[in-house]
Amino acid sequence: MDEVISNDTALNADMEYISLVSEEGVILKSSDKQVIEEYLQKEYNIKIYNYNYEQLIEQKLYEQGKTMxxxxxLTIEKQKQxxxxxxxxxxxxxxxxxxxxxxxxxxxAYQQGQxxxxxxAMIRES
Structure with a gap:
């Protein structure tokens, strides 16, 4: 996840949380997800949620009239073995x-136990 977070760091300015979700069909073991969340918590020292966009809006975790x-x-959208x-x-x-x-x-790649x-490669940017 560091690769994604470190790209376009302007998006990280004053972030109060990271919400990590995966789309249906993406297989992520709960133990792997827990390791990722613990790492993100330790590395960035902020709250970690598992809310999708709609849930973030429902929880009022937005600013500027729901536009930001x-x-x-962070969404794991697709996985291909x-x-x-x-x-x-x-x-x-x-x-x-x-x-x-x-x-x-x-x-x-699975190397040395991880x-x-x-x-x-960048797919899209806005």
Whole structure:
């Protein structure tokens, strides 16, 4: 998730939280999700939620008339397993507002007991 957060750091300005969600069909073990959340909490020292966009709005975690979130929404949108069981591709987006979002296509490899980003490319930016 660091790769996504470190891209377009202007979206991170004064963020009060990170909300991490995954789309249906993306398989993320609860233990993996817990490790990611604990890492994000430790690294960024802010609240971690599992709210989608609508839930963030319901919880009033936005500013400027619902056009900008007070934090960032990280969404694991797609996951595709490679022929190699130690490699996969995921698509992850970072959203702050309609004018502030990015999406990356990332290739992950399982190396030395953990998943690492070995390559990524920007899919879209607004």
């Amino acid at each position: 979130l007070k934090g960032i929404l 490679s022929i190699n069981p130690d490699e996969m591709t995921i698509e992850v987006s970072k959203y702050r507002s309609n004018e502030g979002s990015i999406s990356l296509d990332m290739i992950l 998943w690492n980003v070995v390559k990524y």
